Amino acid sequence: MDQLVDALKAVGEPSRLRIVSVLARIELTVGELCRVIGQSQPRTSRHLRLLCDAGVLERHAEGTSAFYRPAASGLGRELLDVVKTLVDDADPAIARDLERLSAVREARAAEAEAYFSRIATNWDQIRFRHVADEDVEVALLEAVQSDRIGSLLDIGTGTGRMLEVFADRIDRGLGIDQSRPMLNVARANLDAEGLAHCRVRHADVYDLDLPAGSFDVAVLHHVLHFLDDPADAIAQTARTLKPGGRMLVVDYQLHNLEFLRSDYAHRRLGFDDDEVNSWFQDADLDRESIRYLNGPKAGPDSLTTVLWTAVRWPSLATTAPIGTESNSSPNNSFEVAS
Ligand SMILES: C[S@@+](CC[C@H](N)C(=O)[O-])C[C@H]1O[C@@H](n2cnc3c(N)ncnc32)[C@H](O)[C@@H]1O
Incomplete structure (x- = not known):
């Protein structure tokens, strides 16, 4: 009481x-x-x-x-x-707060976009500085537990690296990103590698215009720590997965490296397992595995990369937001406009 x-x-x-x-x-x-x-x-x-x-x-x-x-x-x-x-959202005080909240979020998104526009052409080198790429990529390929994947969605695709990693295994790949300069680099990379079955397009993870239940695998590789609402990003991505589809999230374990905020536009200093698991649960995903891909000096003062995997619950009906179900394409195909 x-x-x-x-x-x-x-x-x-x-x-x-x-x-x-x-x-x-x-x-x-x-x-x-x-x-x-x-x-x-x-x-x-x-x-x-x-x-x-x-x-x-x-x-x-x-x-x-x-x-x-x-x-x-x-x-x-x-x-x-x-x-x-x-x-009541229409209450004048609440409505004013929500307007200012939108402004705060827009300012933040604009800052992140400006950052990625600046670094687009150097991203592959910057990524390499923080992550032991090869180990992570091998772990990702192992995590899908299948030699063939129908469709793969890469959220925050950047230069399209994840599409390249999975290219040999997938029938179709779609990368989305909100930075046009990043997408330009991705298009050039995919073109140079001759990966015509992989496409990229401009989209915001919070506003995915993709049919519910249309992908076998979704990847969020070093994207969450740039986002102001990682839980929503996971939920929106989960919606696009087929029942039984797999989500692969690679990001940092919670750490103390504050300079990554100021110098590299990170919003979040990594995540702990419970936090990620609770987001999975809220998005109707069953957590599957956690794999720590430690760098050379693992601990809170260095970076530990983690691969969290989860599987979408079998029933679509429980999760698809109202109005999206009707957009599902019957043959589970998806449009990939370049
Ligand atoms: C650090 S890069 C990672 C790129 C790629 N996944 C990789 O590992 O190389 C993060 C990417 O997320 C994108 N991003 C950030 N916020 C986004 C959003 N709201 N919607 C879609 N993409 C976003 C950025 O533009 C950037 O290209």
Whole structure:
């Protein structure tokens, strides 16, 4: 009873209700949240502390930043799930917050896009500096557990490297990316290798215009740590998988290398297994395996690359967002416009 009263008191105040309604959509740092709700940092921090103490939100520390998001479970989280359905998005205060949230996200996306535009032609060298490519690529090929793959979707394809890695095994490959300069490099690479069955196109992972249930394998190779909403990216990608289709996520284990934020536009300093597993679960994916592909100096002050794999639940009906099912092509083919 006391716990419930504390949680009700915590959300029962206009600013905190606005905070809860924003953070139910996307995790933010305190600085970003200040910009969205238009309040000072000390004031916003006070609200956040109260909401965390009441078990409604949780703080996820990463290097020198901390992200605030709904608590993973518990009474406070249950209350948040109810409250967010009661808040009216058309309420003027909420509508203003959502507008500013869009602006914050757009600014962030523009920054990331500018970064990838700048480095597009050097990306293959930059990638090589951080990841022992060969080990990862061998692990990815082993993880699909099959010599033949019908269709493969590469999210955040960049220079198209993953399409090249899988090219011999797949009937058709599609890479999507939101950076046009990256896509130009990818097209040139695929063309040079004669991989006509692999195409790339411009798209945003949060707004995938692809039929539900149309791919056998989806790959997110070093993409999640650039994203502001990795959970949504996983959910959107999962929707495109056939029942029984496999998702392969390669990214860093949680680390402390703060300079990767400032120098390499990373938003997140890696991920822990529980976090990734909970995103899989929310996206109707069964986690399958975790493989640590340690670099030479594994540990929080160096980079450990991890391959997380998961399989889409057999039933499509449980996951496809309303309205997308009808787009499914009966023969499971997909359009690949270049
Ligand atoms: C670090 S690169 C990785 C490229 C490739 N997967 C590889 O391993 O070489 C990350 C890529 O994700 C793309 N990206 C970032 N945000 C995206 C989004 N919202 N939708 C689609 N692509 C995105 C970037 O443009 C960039 O090309």
